[in-house]
Amino acid sequence: MHLRLWLALPFSALMLLAWPAASYASVGVGVQAGPVRLAGSAHPGGQYALPPVYVVNTGTQPEAVAIAIERISPGTGKTVPPSWIEVSSAPVRLTHEQSARIPLSLTIPVHAAPGRYFSDVVAKGTAPLPAGGANLGVAAATDLEFTVVPGAVATGSAGVPGWLLPYVTAVIVAAAAAVVIRRTGIRVRIEHGPVRARAGGRRDDAG
Amino acid sequence: MPASWRSVPAAMLLAAVTACGVVAGPQQAAGRSGSISVSLQTVPIVRSVTISPSHASFVDCRGGDGGVNTRSAGDKLGFPNGTCQVSTAIVITNSGIASDIDISGSDAVPADGMTGWTLCNSGGSPAVACTGRHDRPGPDQYEVVNFGTFGSLHRGITDRPRCDRILGPEGSCWATQGMVVIEGLRLIGPEWSSDVSTNWTVTITWTPVPGPEH
Numbered sequence: 439m440h441l442r443l444w445l446a447l448p449f450s451a452l453m454l455l456a457w458p459a460a461s462y463a464s465v466g467v468g469v470q471a472g473p474v475r476l477a478g479s480a481h482p483g484g485q486y487a488l489p490p491v492y493v494v495n496t497g498t499q500p501e502a503v504a505i506a507i508e509r510i511s512p513g514t515g516k517t518v519p520p521s522w523i524e525v526s527s528a529p530v531r532l533t534h535e536q537s538a539r540i541p542l543s544l545t546i547p548v549h550a551a552p553g554r555y556f557s558d559v560v561a562k563g564t565a566p567l568p569a570g571g572a573n574l575g576v577a578a579a580t581d582l583e584f585t586v587v588p589g590a591v592a593t594g595s596a597g598v599p600g601w602l603l604p605y606v607t608a609v610i611v612a613a614a615a616a617v618v619i620r621r622t623g624i625r626v627r628i629e630h631g632p633v634r635a636r637a638g639g640r641r642d643d644a645g
Numbered sequence: 646m647p648a649s650w651r652s653v654p655a656a657m658l659l660a661a662v663t664a665c666g667v668v669a670g671p672q673q674a675a676g677r678s679g680s681i682s683v684s685l686q687t688v689p690i691v692r693s694v695t696i697s698p699s700h701a702s703f704v705d706c707r708g709g710d711g712g713v714n715t716r717s718a719g720d721k722l723g724f725p726n727g728t729c730q731v732s733t734a735i736v737i738t739n740s741g742i743a744s745d746i747d748i749s750g751s752d753a754v755p756a757d758g759m760t761g762w763t764l765c766n767s768g769g770s771p772a773v774a775c776t777g778r779h780d781r782p783g784p785d786q787y788e789v790v791n792f793g794t795f796g797s798l799h800r801g802i803t804d805r806p807r808c809d810r811i812l813g814p815e816g817s818c819w820a821t822q823g824m825v826v827i828e829g830l831r832l833i834g835p836e837w838s839s840d841v842s843t844n845w846t847v848t849i850t851w852t853p854v855p856g857p858e859h
Binding site for chain 2: 462465467470492494496499508510558562568570575576577578
């Protein structure tokens with residue numbers, strides 16, 4: 439009985455302390471549990487739109503949610519440099535249970551090392567808090583994953599880089615023209631020599 | 646037979662044909678595909694945490710040196726290495742799916758925005774070692790220790806999110822959905838402060854993160 443009392447007393451004290459806290463306004467932030475993952479592989483020098491990340495205010499107070507790229511959860515792969523990820527919007531202001539999808543884009547530097555990359559997308563509550571004392575903050579993290587493979591950026595059609603497209607088109611057109619000329623039987627002779635005036639030339643040539 | 650009576654069989658025939666059409670309507674002609682729409686609901690898949698209250702004061706300050714008039718008093722931290730506790734219990738609720746809950750702290754920011762205090766840790770393998778005597782915070786350093794039902798985080802909170810090992814039993818920070826944990830905070834102040842501000846703000850943040858097996 440004495441043992442039970444000893445256990446009950448500290449717990450009761452903690453509960454009494456918690457009672458007023460439970461009735462206070464709360465702060466809360468949520469993020470999608472599924473990882474933010476690039477569909478397909480990325481190439482050095484490429485720019486890609488990542489799936490927008492879902493964030494929600496789970497507290498009773500209004501919250502401003504900002505996105506940061508940090509490596510905090512366990513996982514394998516190279517750490518994603520935060521400078522590679524651009525967040526398309528300023529902190530989003532959300533009321534109680536309001537949610538938003540925040541667009542992200544990924545830019546891979548030209549000299550990026552190939553391999554698997556891993557970090558976290560962290561949604562942070564950034565609403566201004568009173569100065570002095572202890573501010574109690576919230577954040578929530580979800581994984582960020584993508585793979586960089588060597589090779590040129592497939593920005594054009596059929597995996598051809600954009601800058602190479604005019605040249606490739608010219609070669610294809612020339613090859614098609616050669617095939618057509620060959621099938622129609624037209625013979626094209628290219629001669630090298632001095633240009634002579636034709637007999638029926640223009641009148642001003644004769645004079 | 647009246648004309649109206651003669652029309653009855655015709656009306657019955659028309660009704661029968663119409664009825665057949667109604668029955669046959671949903672059936673698909675041979676060789677054509679059919680489809681059906683069925684709604685499905687899923688459980689929420691959001692990782693989130695809720696903290697109450699969002700702000701607390703430091704009270705019950707102790708320690709310091711009375712000989713030079715820097716002893717702690719009430720809600721005022723003294724030097725060197727005075728200690729204070731937050732005024733209320735902090736209620737942490739895992740409002741999302743089961744996750745590890747990390748905890749982290751910020752530098753202490755003075756009201757004048759000048760030289761802050763850096764978080765430090767005591768014990769072995771600290772993220773930032775406390776440089777004061779007896780493993781206590783040195784000049785412009787401070788330490789925050791959180792405590793709860795399952796003990797206290799003796800080495801102190803770091804500026805990087807780390808597993809909040811007093812959240813669950815046996816040093817676990819794994820929290821299932823709806824789990825509510827009550828914690829307190831104790832602050833150990835610096836040996837001395839470069840900044841003369843008397844009003845300081847610290848921020849402690851809880852972050853749910855994917856667990857090791859998820």
